[in-house]
Amino acid sequence: MQQKPGLLLRSGVALATILLFSGSGYAATAVPKPAAEDAVTFDSSDARSFSGAFLAARTADVDHDYVNAIQLYRKALTFEPANLQIRERLMISLFLNGNFDEGLKEAQALKDDAAVERITRIVRGLDAIRGGKFDTARKILAYDGPNDLDKLTHQLLGAWAQVGGGKSKQAISTITNLKGPDWFKVFTDYHIGSMALVAGDLNTARQYLNNAVTNRDAVATAPDTFMRAVMALARLEAAAGNKQKALDTISVGDEQVNNYAPLKALRQSIEKGEKPAQQVTTAAQGAAGVLFSIGGALNRQGAEDMVALYLEISHALDPNSADTLIMLGGIAEKLEKSDRAIALYKQVPADSPMRRISELQLGVTLSDTGKTDEAKQHLKALIDSDPADIRSYIAYGSVLSEAKDYKAMAENYDKAIEVIGPVPRPGDWTVFFQRGIAYERLKQWDKAEPSFRKALELNPEQAQVLNYLGYSLVDMNINLDEGLGMIKKAVDAKPDDGYIVDSLGWAYFRMGKFDEAVTELERAVQLRAGDATINDHLGDGYWRVGRKLEAVYQWNRALISEGEDINREHVKEKIANGLPPIDPNATTADRSEPAPVPPVAPAPENPDKKS
Structure with missing residues (x-):
């Protein structure tokens, strides 16, 4: 039976997380994606009608191919210059492609269009802040609607305009009087603290930044904003000569998010007696930080367009913000825009605490684009430059x-x-897990098993380790009860993970429990539709329970589904001849097909949190 490509350490947002939060307890393991090529520019002259240009533009838009979408929307406008829908999508595509000034021109033209007022008001207001027209910005950003998120966003942006106009006390009063749900607090505390810093009011800054840092809900609500608050307060104390208070602040951050890489770099700087500069020193940077805060809090699967829109606008105001660049790079990778991701990672300033993160992620992204030798060379150099940095080994290992x-x-x-x-830390489980995978693939189980068990010792509830180790035990017909129990525990932890449910079904299959296998494999197919290996497994299960027509259907589905590592010739053989009869003299785990490596689902995309 084929091997499933489920255990390869991949890049994108998941790997960015493990690099940023190395030691946090998350392994960036997922099904590898094919190397993506950024779009080749389309010749819009091929579109000779409005409908042709519009449909091609929408296709490019949906595919996040904004270069071609922009060109094709503009072509469509040559046929229907007054079409608002086309102009709206053109504007959004321009912003998503990083063309802020061009998008701004469209926003000015669409300022009275209610359908996109939410966007046009923000970008027009931010442009006014960028140009020092702070009173104008306040007027543009005024908002009295019912939406809590819009109210928070506009009030914070308007307050930063007040700061830019020299009215910091009024700005702080505006935000302290802002009424809203409890989740407002981490945002308002951080931004009031930053406004006070810009104004030179250190006592107020210290008070509100401390509120944000000690807010027990802050990490769950907005981890990126929480870490900005920690670093701002630490820098404040270091600049004031309070070295120990600065280090204590960093320790609070460490307790909430283990081994956040930029925080580690900041600690090293402060321990040397340095006084690192604040990230936010102007009203424009503060306003950019509002959109970073909101975008970071919204950053989850399925929200890429909205998050990217906020972050691209933020980037236009604060082009050197390292955390914005890295988050944008991760989203670009997720959307398979590797060239865009590489360009963003290269923009991270050389003196930023996040520079090494960008270099690590750059190396992995080079691999994603097929430049494997260049990626290896780049990452090896990073290991040589700092052999103690475990993140380098994780990136190189991927x-x-x-x-x-x-x-x-x-x-x-x-x-x-x-x-x-x-004496490894709990967060080091991922290193042992990946070593176990390497030795298992080398068929050196005597070295693989201790690594898996050490990973499980460090993180007993980790579903990926439970799944892999449990499945391997079942596959080798040793400690069957222990192995099956581990897989069941993994499924209990992640009942909606199609890969792990597939692993349980395949374990039942290997044990000759075909009815139970079919039940779980049917559920796995529902959870992870279109995966070739799962379809193949279900076909095998159906054959063994006598549902032969359905078995052939599933094997045919496997041939047209995603999954680069299935043995297609073997699947075709099964379609033609079915499975061979079971040998009644075989041991339990040998009464079926040779087993694949167990699958591993994508890693979480949020840092490890403590309550």
């Missing part, structure tokens, strides 16, 4: 895994574990 160079992958994680030393 490239080796993608290249299926398991020998080098195992050696890489052996070195990482030497660096970790004899």
Whole structure:
């Protein structure tokens, strides 16, 4: 049976998370995506009618191919210059492509269009702040509607306009009097603190930043804003000569988000006696931070367009904001816009605490684009420059895994574990897990099993480790009850994870429990539609319970579904001849097809949090 490509460490947002929050307890493991090519410019002269241009533009838009979408929307406007829908989508595509000034021209023209007023008001107001027209900005950004998110956004932006106009006390009063739900507080506390910093009112800044840092709900509500507050307060104390208070503030952040990489860099700087500059020093940067705060809080699967829109507008006002650049890069990778991601990572300032994060992610993105040798060279150089940085080994290991160079992958994680030393932390489970995968792929179970068990010791509830180790035990016909129990525990932890449910179904299949296998494999197909391996498994299950027509249907589905590692010739053989009869003399786990490596679902995209 084929191997499922479920255990390769991949890039994108998930890997950005493990690099940013190394040691937090998340492994960036997922089904690898094919290398994506950024769009080739389309010749709009091929569109010779409004409908042709419009349909082609919408297709490009849906595919996040904004370069071609922009060109084609403009072509459509040559046929219908007054078409508001086309102009609206053109404006949004311009912003999403990073063309702020061009998008602004469209926003000015559409300022009375109610359908896009939410966007046009913000960008017009921000442009006024950028140009120092603070009273104009306040008028544009005035909002009295019922939407809580819009109220918070516009009030914060308007207050930053007041700060720019030298009215910091009024700005702070505006926000302290803002009424809203409890989740407002982390945003308002952070931005009041930042406004006070810009105004030079250190006592007020310290008070409100401390409120944000000690807010127990802040990490769950807005982890990116919480970390900005921690770093702002630490910088404040360091600048005031309060080195120990600065380090204590960083420790509070560490307690909430383990080993946040930029915080570690800030700690090292302060320990050296340095006084790092604040991230927000102007009204424009503060206003940009509002959209970063909101975008970061909204950043989840399915919200990429909205988050990217906020972040692109934020980037236009504060082009050197490292956390904005890295978050935008992660979204670009998720949308398979690797060239755009690489360009964003390269823009992170050399003196930023996040520069190394961008360099690590850049290396993995190079691998995603098929530049494997360049990626290896880049990441090896990063390891050599700081051999103690575990994130470098994780990034390099992901490239080796993608290249299926398991020998080098195992050696890489052996070195990482030497660096970790004899007393690993709970968050180091991912390094042991990945080493176990490398040795399992090398068929060296005597080295793989201890690594898996160490990973499980460090993180006993980790579903991916439970799934992999449990499945491997079942596959090898050893400790069957223990192995099946681990897989069931993984399913209990992630009942909606189609890959792990598939693993349970396939374990039942390997044990000859075909009815139970079909039940779980049918559920896996529903949870993860269109996966070739799961379709193939279900076909095998159907055949063993006598549902042969359905088995052939599922095998045919496997041939046309996603999944690069299935053995297509073997599937075709099954379609032609079915499965061979079961050998009644075989041991339990040998009474069926050879097993694939168990699947692993994508890693979470949010940092580890403590309540």
